[in-house]
Amino acid sequence: MNMLTRRVLIAAAALVFASPAFAQDKSIVVASTTSTQDSGLFGHILPMFKAKTGIDVKVVAQGTGQALDTGRRGDADVVFVHARPAEEKFVSEGFGVKRYPVMYNDFVLIGPKSDPAGIKGSKDIVAALSAIKAKGSDFISRGDKSGTHQAELNLWKVAGVDIAKDKGPWYKEIGQGMGAALNTASASNAYVLADRGTWLSFKNRGDLVIAVEGDKRLFNQYGVMLVSPEKHASVKKDLGQQFIDWLVSSEGQKAIADYKINGEQLFYPNASDSGA
Amino acid sequence: MASDVSALQLVLSGDPALFAIVRLSLYVSLAAVVLAALIGIPLGAWIALTNFRGRQGVIVLLNALMGLPPVVVGLAVYLALSRSGPLGSFGLLFTPGAMIVAQTVLVAPIIAALTRQTIEDLWIEYRDELTAMNLGPFGRVAALIWDARFSLVTALLAGFGRAAAEVGAIIIVGGNIEGFTRTMTTAIALETSKGDLPLAVGLGLVLIGIVIAVNALAWTARRAGERLAG
Numbered sequence: 325m326n327m328l329t330r331r332v333l334i335a336a337a338a339l340v341f342a343s344p345a346f347a348q349d350k351s352i353v354v355a356s357t358t359s360t361q362d363s364g365l366f367g368h369i370l371p372m373f374k375a376k377t378g379i380d381v382k383v384v385a386q387g388t389g390q391a392l393d394t395g396r397r398g399d400a401d402v403v404f405v406h407a408r409p410a411e412e413k414f415v416s417e418g419f420g421v422k423r424y425p426v427m428y429n430d431f432v433l434i435g436p437k438s439d440p441a442g443i444k445g446s447k448d449i450v451a452a453l454s455a456i457k458a459k460g461s462d463f464i465s466r467g468d469k470s471g472t473h474q475a476e477l478n479l480w481k482v483a484g485v486d487i488a489k490d491k492g493p494w495y496k497e498i499g500q501g502m503g504a505a506l507n508t509a510s511a512s513n514a515y516v517l518a519d520r521g522t523w524l525s526f527k528n529r530g531d532l533v534i535a536v537e538g539d540k541r542l543f544n545q546y547g548v549m550l551v552s553p554e555k556h557a558s559v560k561k562d563l564g565q566q567f568i569d570w571l572v573s574s575e576g577q578k579a580i581a582d583y584k585i586n587g588e589q590l591f592y593p594n595a596s597d598s599g600a
Numbered sequence: 601m602a603s604d605v606s607a608l609q610l611v612l613s614g615d616p617a618l619f620a621i622v623r624l625s626l627y628v629s630l631a632a633v634v635l636a637a638l639i640g641i642p643l644g645a646w647i648a649l650t651n652f653r654g655r656q657g658v659i660v661l662l663n664a665l666m667g668l669p670p671v672v673v674g675l676a677v678y679l680a681l682s683r684s685g686p687l688g689s690f691g692l693l694f695t696p697g698a699m700i701v702a703q704t705v706l707v708a709p710i711i712a713a714l715t716r717q718t719i720e721d722l723w724i725e726y727r728d729e730l731t732a733m734n735l736g737p738f739g740r741v742a743a744l745i746w747d748a749r750f751s752l753v754t755a756l757l758a759g760f761g762r763a764a765a766e767v768g769a770i771i772i773v774g775g776n777i778e779g780f781t782r783t784m785t786t787a788i789a790l791e792t793s794k795g796d797l798p799l800a801v802g803l804g805l806v807l808i809g810i811v812i813a814v815n816a817l818a819w820t821a822r823r824a825g826e827r828l829a830g
Contacts, residue, residue: 353694353775358793362790362793362794367778380780382694382775382777383777383778384694384775384776397682397684398682398683398688399684399693399694500793501793502793503792503793503794503795504793506795507792507793507795510795525794526794526795527794527795527797528795528796529795556683556684558683558688558691
């Protein structure tokens with residue numbers, strides 16, 4: 325092996341093994357939802373948490389179903405999602421230590437300005453969904469077991485529609501995140517159920533506007549859980565609990581309330597509401 | 601990154617977040633190419649020069665593996681590196697190390713298959729001379745790899761192109777964590793999902809520019825090397 329080859333190999337080895345990216349510091353992995361990341365909430369609150377505690381929070385943004393699964397496998401320290409029945413199941417199965425309510429926002433039904441189902445301005449989400457189905461207007465479903473998808477399925481059920489049986493060509497399951505669903509709706513002028521935070525920060529709206537909002541059934545509660553250190557010894561129990569404690573503290577709750585886009589508040593803290 | 605400015609402005613203004621993303625992309629893809637070359641070049645050369653039962657089948661399989669779907673590799677590496685998987689104790693999931701592993705799996709067959717073809721062609725050409733030189737099997741492999749070194753640059757570049765362009769594997773095993781495992785391609789996927797299409801396109805143009813720059817560098821190095829070698 326000549327000098328040059330040897331130098332190249334040494335440089336390559338240095339490149340692979342000596343990157344600063346491998347430096348391990350105080351950090352936790354939080355499996356959360358696309359809605360908290362795409363809306364910019366984490367970008368707003370995480371620097372405050374880091375400044376106070378020195379803990380880096382690494383957010384893996386997934387759908388609620390996938391985020392819970394990531395926690396179940398022990399690949400995250402904390403899970404921060406929005407589908408209460410699924411969260412309670414996660415805790416009762418022993419994968420999560422305890423569920424803390426953190427905040428809520430609401431879902432909005434987004435649709436094209438032309439409003440083919442004639443529902444714009446309504447405050448009744450159930451009547452609106454029934455009208456969409458009756459008229460066969462295009463509807464985009466997340467189809468990815470996310471919290472938003474589960475909320476959508478639940479609303480169809482309340483509307484008396486068995487969507488698995490009654491769906492026609494007008495109902496399109498794309499199996500992707502909130503942003504992708506909004507992009508698809510924007511491109512095809514379809515209706516779509518979205519969380520308000522992602523909608524407010526979404527840029528590629530095209531002809532889309534809010535069709536239905538303000539119905540109490542569109543309420544969207546977020547909860548946070550430490551992954552059980554008993555199931556997975558690798559869980560960073562203390563650092564993870566510190567993050568949860570901060571989120572539900574008055575300081576964390578204020579940080580959440582202070583996050584605004586164009587003057588509009590996106591998330592409403594309610595950690596003190598034990599029934600949430 | 602502020603999203604109301606174009607990616608070009610970000611580049612011109614030296615946005616540190618963008619540079620960190622570019623640096624991580626290059627680091628992951630280049631490290632994967634280096635590791636894949638350490639596996640793929642000797643393996644390809646060995647298959648080229650060795651007769652064994654089922655060799656034709658191995659060659660077909662190796663060529664087919666060049667088309668491994670990144671998302672499948674990502675899922676397999678995810679399951680292997682997960683805390684609940686066989687390699688979970690390394691704690692690699694959601695780190696740049698996991699992304700390097702996934703891309704190495706994607707790139708190694710490309711380098712091995714192209715090396716096998718290059719070396720085999722050379723072997724047919726120089727078989728008599730090499731046999732006359734009375735080299736052992738390792739000596740032959742080394743001599744042919746050395747003779748093929750300039751052609752093998754193309755194999756490395758093909759591997760780098762694959763690594764730099766793919767998003768399916770690294771977004772699964774890296775998690776697209778801001779400031780830690782976010783690369784050019786996963787940032788493009790994220791900005792697209794946020795509906796910020798101009799920023800996504802801008803990042804895409806930056807990525808293409810970087811791939812062209814790396815190829816130009818490799819080409820220049822190859823030409824200079826050829827001239828030195830006469």
